[in-house]
Amino acid sequence: MVSLIKIDIAIDLLPNKCVKIGLNNKSIITTMANTSISYQPTFTIGGDLTVNRLGYGAMRITGKGIWGPPSDKDEAIRVLKRAVELGVNFIDTADSYGPYVSEELIAEALHPYASGLVIATKGGLERTGPDQWPVNGSPDHLKTALEGSLKRLKLDQIDLYQLHRIDPKVPAEKTFEFLQKAQQDGKIKHIGLSEVSVDDIKKAQEFFEVVSVQNMYSVDNRKWEPVLQYTKEQNIAFIPWFPLNAANVASQEKLKEVADKHGATVYQTALSWLLHHSDNILLIPGTSSVKHLEENHKAVSVELTADDMQHLDKIAG
Numbered sequence: 001m002v003s004l005i006k007i008d009i010a011i012d013l014l015p016n017k018c019v020k021i022g023l024n025n026k027s028i029i030t031t032m033a034n035t036s037i038s039y040q041p042t043f044t045i046g047g048d049l050t051v052n053r054l055g056y057g058a059m060r061i062t063g064k065g066i067w068g069p070p071s072d073k074d075e076a077i078r079v080l081k082r083a084v085e086l087g088v089n090f091i092d093t094a095d096s097y098g099p100y101v102s103e104e105l106i107a108e109a110l111h112p113y114a115s116g117l118v119i120a121t122k123g124g125l126e127r128t129g130p131d132q133w134p135v136n137g138s139p140d141h142l143k144t145a146l147e148g149s150l151k152r153l154k155l156d157q158i159d160l161y162q163l164h165r166i167d168p169k170v171p172a173e174k175t176f177e178f179l180q181k182a183q184q185d186g187k188i189k190h191i192g193l194s195e196v197s198v199d200d201i202k203k204a205q206e207f208f209e210v211v212s213v214q215n216m217y218s219v220d221n222r223k224w225e226p227v228l229q230y231t232k233e234q235n236i237a238f239i240p241w242f243p244l245n246a247a248n249v250a251s252q253e254k255l256k257e258v259a260d261k262h263g264a265t266v267y268q269t270a271l272s273w274l275l276h277h278s279d280n281i282l283l284i285p286g287t288s289s290v291k292h293l294e295e296n297h298k299a300v301s302v303e304l305t306a307d308d309m310q311h312l313d314k315i316a317g
C-alpha cells in the first residue's frame, strides 16, 4: 500500500535577516551564515531592573594597582558623565576600588542619579596596598563595607550588592545569612556573586535569589562557560570581568580579521562577540579614558554574522 504525505513549505525573510521556514504550519527560525544575527539590547536584573547590556566598569578610575586616586581626576569624572550621556545605565564598582575612590567619584560625578541608573557595588575584599586584595567574607567586615558603600554612594538601598569573593576562612552560610538579612532590612535590593562555580551559586540560592554572577570571562578566556550556561538557564545576569582581557585581546589574530572585515576595532569586536554570545551577558568594560569609552560604546553597532561568531569561537580552542 502506498501512503502519501503532504508537506507545505513556506519561506520568509524576516526583518532581522533570519529565515523563517514554515513546515506544515510549524515555523523554524534559522540564521543565514552571512547575515548579521540579532540580540537583545537590554537585560532585566532580578525581574525589575532593566538595563542596557553595554554598561561600564569603574575599577580603572583609580590609581596604579587600583590604589588611591586616579592620575587625572577630571578625566575620570568626564568618563562617568559621558558614560551616562551615551546611554549607560549599569555601572559596576566596589568599595575596594581605590579603596573607596571609585564609589566616591561615582557619587561626585553622578549624584543625584538619573532615574533608572543602576549602580552595582561589591563587598568582601580588604585592601592592604596596591594590587593586594585579601578576602574577608565575615559578617562584621561586610556590615562595615555595606554601610560605607551606602554612605559613599549616597544611597538608602543598593540596587545590586555583589559578594566579591566567597571567603574560604568563613563558613559560607554565615556570609550568605548576612546578605539575606541585609536584603530583608532593605539595605540591598538584589544580591549577586563574583568568581563562583555552579555549586557555589546553588548553595547561595538556598539563602536568597541570586540575580547576577560576575566571573572572569572573554572571547579568549572561557573557563567559566559552564557557569555562563547555568546562569542563562536560570535567567541570572552573567557579568564578565576582564571582558577585554584587560586589553590583551588586541593580540588575537582572529579577532583582528573579523574586526577588519567590519571596519571595527578589536576591542569593539571582542565586546560585540560577548553581546552576541548570550543574551544574559551584561558588559562592564573598564577604562579611564573618554576616547576608549566612546570607542568601546560603538561595539553595539558591530553586526556579527554566524560565520564571524564561528570564527571567533575558535579563539577559545
Ligand SMILES: NC(=O)c1ccc[n+]([C@@H]2O[C@H](COP(=O)([O-])OP(=O)(O)OC[C@H]3O[C@@H](n4cnc5c(N)ncnc54)[C@H](OP(=O)(O)O)[C@@H]3O)[C@@H](O)[C@H]2O)c1
Residues within 6 Å of the ligand: 056, 057, 058, 059, 060, 092, 093, 164, 194, 195, 214, 215, 240, 241, 242, 243, 244, 245, 246, 247, 267, 284, 285, 286, 287, 288, 289, 291, 292, 293, 295, 296
Ligand atoms: N569581580 C571581580 O573580581 C572583578 C575583577 C576585576 C574587574 N572587575 C570589574 O570588571 C570591570 C572590567 O574589568 P577591567 O577594567 O579590569 O578589564 P577590561 O575591561 O577587560 O580592560 C580594561 C583595560 O583595557 C584598557 N582599554 C579599555 N578600552 C580600551 C580601548 N578601546 N583601547 C585600548 N585599551 C582599552 C583599559 O585602559 P584605559 O584605562 O587606558 O582605557 C584598561 O587597562 C572593572 O572595571 C571592574 O568593574 C571585577
